[in-house]
Amino acid sequence: MIEPASAENITTDSLAPSDGGQDGAPGDSSRAPLLELTGLKFSYGAGSAFQLTVDHFAVEAGQTVLLLGESGTGKSTLLNLITGVARQQAGEIKIVGQKMRADKPAQADRLRGQHIGLIYQSLNLLPYTSVKQAVVMALAFSSLRRKRIRGPVDQEVKRLLNLLNLDATALFDRPVVALSAGQQQRVAAARALIGRPELIVADEPTSALDSKNQARFLDLVLGSLDRSSQSLLMVSHDERIAPLFDRVVRIEELTA
Amino acid sequence: MRLWALIWQSLFSRRLSVVLTLVTLALSVALFLSVTRLQNAARNSFERSIAGVDLIVSARASDLQVLLYSVFRLGDPINNLSWESFEQWSADPRIAWSVPISLGDSHRGFRVMGTTNAYFDHVLYGNNQSLAFASGKGLDDLFDVVLGAGVAQKLGYGLNDRLVVSHGTVSTGNSEHDDLPFRVSGILEPTGTSIDQTLLVSLEAIEAIHLGWQTGRKLASGNADQLRQAELQPTQITAAFVGLNNRLRIFHVQRAVNSYDEEALTAVVPGVAFARLWSIVGVAEQAFRAIAVLIVVLSILAMITMILTTLSERRREMAIYRSLGATPLVIAMMLLSEALVIAFGGCLTGWLFVQATSRIGASMLQERLGLLLPQHWLTWGELWVLLAILASAGAAAIIPAALVYRSTLADGLTVRS
Numbered sequence: 097m098i099e100p101a102s103a104e105n106i107t108t109d110s111l112a113p114s115d116g117g118q119d120g121a122p123g124d125s126s127r128a129p130l131l132e133l134t135g136l137k138f139s140y141g142a143g144s145a146f147q148l149t150v151d152h153f154a155v156e157a158g159q160t161v162l163l164l165g166e167s168g169t170g171k172s173t174l175l176n177l178i179t180g181v182a183r184q185q186a187g188e189i190k191i192v193g194q195k196m197r198a199d200k201p202a203q204a205d206r207l208r209g210q211h212i213g214l215i216y217q218s219l220n221l222l223p224y225t226s227v228k229q230a231v232v233m234a235l236a237f238s239s240l241r242r243k244r245i246r247g248p249v250d251q252e253v254k255r256l257l258n259l260l261n262l263d264a265t266a267l268f269d270r271p272v273v274a275l276s277a278g279q280q281q282r283v284a285a286a287r288a289l290i291g292r293p294e295l296i297v298a299d300e301p302t303s304a305l306d307s308k309n310q311a312r313f314l315d316l317v318l319g320s321l322d323r324s325s326q327s328l329l330m331v332s333h334d335e336r337i338a339p340l341f342d343r344v345v346r347i348e349e350l351t352a
Numbered sequence: 353m354r355l356w357a358l359i360w361q362s363l364f365s366r367r368l369s370v371v372l373t374l375v376t377l378a379l380s381v382a383l384f385l386s387v388t389r390l391q392n393a394a395r396n397s398f399e400r401s402i403a404g405v406d407l408i409v410s411a412r413a414s415d416l417q418v419l420l421y422s423v424f425r426l427g428d429p430i431n432n433l434s435w436e437s438f439e440q441w442s443a444d445p446r447i448a449w450s451v452p453i454s455l456g457d458s459h460r461g462f463r464v465m466g467t468t469n470a471y472f473d474h475v476l477y478g479n480n481q482s483l484a485f486a487s488g489k490g491l492d493d494l495f496d497v498v499l500g501a502g503v504a505q506k507l508g509y510g511l512n513d514r515l516v517v518s519h520g521t522v523s524t525g526n527s528e529h530d531d532l533p534f535r536v537s538g539i540l541e542p543t544g545t546s547i548d549q550t551l552l553v554s555l556e557a558i559e560a561i562h563l564g565w566q567t568g569r570k571l572a573s574g575n576a577d578q579l580r581q582a583e584l585q586p587t588q589i590t591a592a593f594v595g596l597n598n599r600l601r602i603f604h605v606q607r608a609v610n611s612y613d614e615e616a617l618t619a620v621v622p623g624v625a626f627a628r629l630w631s632i633v634g635v636a637e638q639a640f641r642a643i644a645v646l647i648v649v650l651s652i653l654a655m656i657t658m659i660l661t662t663l664s665e666r667r668r669e670m671a672i673y674r675s676l677g678a679t680p681l682v683i684a685m686m687l688l689s690e691a692l693v694i695a696f697g698g699c700l701t702g703w704l705f706v707q708a709t710s711r712i713g714a715s716m717l718q719e720r721l722g723l724l725l726p727q728h729w730l731t732w733g734e735l736w737v738l739l740a741i742l743a744s745a746g747a748a749a750i751i752p753a754a755l756v757y758r759s760t761l762a763d764g765l766t767v768r769s
Binding site: 179201202205206208209210214216219220221222223224225229233234236237238287 | 354355357358361362364365668669672673674675676677678679680681682
């Protein structure tokens with residue numbers, strides 16, 4: 097299951113350097129990796145002891161990847177780089193063939209909104225929203241994800257909620273604060289999944305849940321993915337969940 | 353889901369403070385609009401009060417005094433004009449017509465003015481409109497009285513009703529002349545000027561009222577038929593409205609009247625006196641307007657304060673929007689729209705409030721003050737004011753928007769709170 101990060105020899109040259117135009121087309125993503133990091137170097141500044149270097153890391157379309165590591169090893173930093181919030185000193189990050197450039201925040205935000213669904217450890221939802229409002233919120237900032245929904249939005253929201261084992265009819269208009277922590281995380285997952293973004297990024301999404309709910313949450317999220325086009329990159333310190341993923345990468349190996 | 357829906361959701365979640373802010377703004381907008389409208393109405397109704405009169409001639413007094421008591425029946429004249437002087441000047445070839453007026457009596461709080469039928473022919477109001485009778489006609493008999501529209505409506509008098517005129521301007525009830533009943537011979541159409549609040553009688557009638565009262569107490573001799581026979585030629589009047597043959601000579605005639613040897617007289621050009629009146633009243637008007645503007649500014653500041661104080665609580669909201677792909681600029685714009693929504697709501701509510709209260713208050717204002725409140729929806733001037741309020745609200749909202757822009761950039765996608 098555990099695969100060292102030695103893929104750079106295989107994939108770098110096969111990358112088509114074209115920008116844009118391949119929004120969500122599965123044909124394209126099968127050719128090039130969905131997410132690709134090359135020659136990445138990051139530090140918090142000249143005086144900082146912390147340094148992150150990734151020679152090469154790629155996630156293929158439809159793949160589920162677990163990034164394992166203890167806290168303080170740079171997992172969150174790596175996610176910040178991938179989602180275009182932190183800015184690397186050198187190297188390149190590409191999502192669906194487009195460069196993620198944190199030096200151009202507006203561009204990075206747009207790329208993230210269209211192609212990445214995010215799930216955090218906690219505090220994913222705004223307390224004053226209803227379940228439905230919380231899920232469709234993702235569509236407010238992404239025209240692409242809006243367009244991908246065929247048919248009524250409400251129906252798609254219900255489909256996702258049901259897939260995630262939430263009683264859509266009963267919970268649809270309930271305020272999110274009335275839900276349990278486990279249910280809230282599943283609403284957050286529905287929000288990340290709606291409009292089928294190519295990459296779901298989850299940062300320790302189960303750390304606020306008890307062990308029974310942890311396994312259930314992962315099962316449901318993995319089961320709700322559209323495996324033909326959606327990839328999952330999850331960060332965790334919990335080795336026990338490794339068997340659930342296509343591929344497991346240890347952060348120490350990645351950054352060595 | 354669209355952006356406006358998110359803005360609405362967020363505003364709704366803070367509805368109490370949002371509504372309070374909106375009400376603050378609405379009230380200040382309402383105050384501003386009312387002050388402006390009342391000022392316009394006052395100016396309008398003052399300037400409409402008299403037209404077609406070239407000069408007002410009275411005993412020596414200041415322009416403003418003459419204007420106030422002769423046109424607005426406000427206050428009392430210090431001196432009267434002698435009948436001789438009036439006749440002398442009426443005969444002057446430069447003068448086309450002259451209407452004498454005599455003030456000093458009241459009927460149940462309304463001013464009684466003695467004059468002649470020439471008043472209805474020559475003294476105009478508004479846009480050179482002449483006084484029209486709603487019913488009846490002018491003054492024929494000694495005890496005829498013509499009522500302004502407001503008097504007739506307020507006191508419920510109709511044509512041929514009988515009424516009593518008391519001496520002096522205060523209605524006390526016990527000094528009324530029961531034996532000198534006047535008959536309503538005509539009722540005027542409403543004009544929105546002080547004439548609406550006035551009772552018009554003949555000059556002789558004013559003399560007749562006084563004849564029985566010269567010793568300060570009621571005499572037994574006050575018989576109506578006897579009075580009709582009596583010599584009632586007035587010896588003095590309050591003022592005279594004068595029209596000239598050649599209006600280009602107004603100032604020439606004014607100078608001649610002012611330097612009349614036989615009696616100390618003052619001739620007032622109404623337009624000039626109005627200009628002086630506005631230069632005095634204008635200061636107070638400006639002060640009122642400045643206060644209203646300050647209150648609007650304060651309520652905009654209150655709105656910005658409300659938005660600013662909630663910002664730290666809303667960092668999570670901003671971080672979530674950003675994780676969903678909102679650029680910092682979009683988030684700043686959302687905040688700006690929020691301010692504009694509140695400002696727009698405030699302007700709309702304030703305007704509606706003024707609209708509603710001016711409908712209700714208009715009749716009261718006309719009854720009590722003779723002020724005709726304009727019944728319009730929105731003037732261009734008011735529209736500009738409202739747009740200016742919106743614009744300044746938007747401009748002020750740039751502060752929280754810029755703060756949010758910076759903090760969302762710094763916070764990134766997660767806020768540990």
